[in-house]
Amino acid sequence: MNWGSASEFFAMGGHAFYVWGSFGACALLMLVEPILAKKRRSQALIELKREIRANQDSQDETTS
Amino acid sequence: MNTRLSTRLSNWFGYASPATFYPLAGKMIPWFWALAAVFGILGLYISFFVAPTDAQQGEGYRIIFIHVPASWMSMFIYLVMAFWAALGLGFNTRLSGMMATSLAPTGALMAFLSLWTGALWGKPMWGTWWVWDARLTSELILFFLYIGFIALQSAIDDPRRADKAGAVLALVGVVNIPIIYFSVKWWNTLHQGASVSLTRSPSMAQTMLLGMLLMALAFWMYAIAVSLTRVRAIILERERHAGWVEELSEVQS
Numbered sequence: 001m002n003w004g005s006a007s008e009f010f011a012m013g014g015h016a017f018y019v020w021g022s023f024g025a026c027a028l029l030m031l032v033e034p035i036l037a038k039k040r041r042s043q044a045l046i047e048l049k050r051e052i053r054a055n056q057d058s059q060d061e062t063t064s
Numbered sequence: 065m066n067t068r069l070s071t072r073l074s075n076w077f078g079y080a081s082p083a084t085f086y087p088l089a090g091k092m093i094p095w096f097w098a099l100a101a102v103f104g105i106l107g108l109y110i111s112f113f114v115a116p117t118d119a120q121q122g123e124g125y126r127i128i129f130i131h132v133p134a135s136w137m138s139m140f141i142y143l144v145m146a147f148w149a150a151l152g153l154g155f156n157t158r159l160s161g162m163m164a165t166s167l168a169p170t171g172a173l174m175a176f177l178s179l180w181t182g183a184l185w186g187k188p189m190w191g192t193w194w195v196w197d198a199r200l201t202s203e204l205i206l207f208f209l210y211i212g213f214i215a216l217q218s219a220i221d222d223p224r225r226a227d228k229a230g231a232v233l234a235l236v237g238v239v240n241i242p243i244i245y246f247s248v249k250w251w252n253t254l255h256q257g258a259s260v261s262l263t264r265s266p267s268m269a270q271t272m273l274l275g276m277l278l279m280a281l282a283f284w285m286y287a288i289a290v291s292l293t294r295v296r297a298i299i300l301e302r303e304r305h306a307g308w309v310e311e312l313s314e315v316q317s
Binding site for chain 1: 181310
């Protein structure tokens with residue numbers, strides 16, 4: 001164990017800004033990227049459904 | 065013999081069809097997330113609680129546990145992206161181009177993290193955020209190659225033509241990867257030499273090496289999980305007129 005207390009852990013021996021700036025940016029980006037990727041898929045699904053519904057409607061109109 | 069080989073080949077190419085790959089990728093994604101989480105938790109634990117304080121750099125050196133994995137992945141993802149791009153160019157397989165397109169943002173993220181953590185490490189250790197030395201400059205070029213690839217593809221409306229143009233750019237850019245890797249050997253750089261090499265024993269403590277390797281595995285699994293998620297979105301976008309897409313349960317509901 002390297003740390004005597006929690007505050008010592010967060011201080012990172014005086015390098016807190018650099019260490020947490022690195023790990024923080026990494027955590028943030030790795031949280032945002034999957035969310036954006038999932039959003040892109042659900043957006044694609046929404047558009048697909050809209051397109052299919054539009055096709056069905058136009059087919060219904062021609063048959064009736 | 066011939067028929068067996070051809071069925072094996074057609075099975076193999078079967079996975080290259082978006083209709084087969086889409087559900088397969090969906091099943092694999094949770095497993096890669098689980099692996100990324102396991103490796104990440106173990107890696108972070110070792111990075112902060114097991115690996116000892118560095119004699120010269122104090123606690124600041126702990127940036128290495130994300131800087132090196134991000135740098136490795138930025139180069140590795142580029143090679144994988146170029147491989148898929150080349151396959152698409154050579155065999156005209158639809159999925160290859162989608163894979164290349166899907167990998168580019170994750171590669172750009174890794175290259176950015178490599179530069180960002182490098183700057184935050186350079187400031188306290190070298191006294192500067194940035195120097196125009198060979199290692200840093202070639203990594204910056206890698207970041208621009210990813211951005212250029214994404215920009216070029218999004219500027220071309222026809223996806224097949226976008227794949228081809230992107231593939232040419234990706235393949236030309238491959239020359240940059242050995243330049244990054246060997247830059248610390250070929251030129252006199254401020255950046256330190258390789259801490260892990262295949263030819264000699266690593267110049268670091270065993271626990272540090274273990275932490276770094278676990279973090280690299282976590283980044284690797286993350287990259288697979290997120291790029292598979294994205295490729296599923298790209299498949300839906302590009303194959304929306306194919307019959308199999310309309311029959312998917314998530315489209316039917």
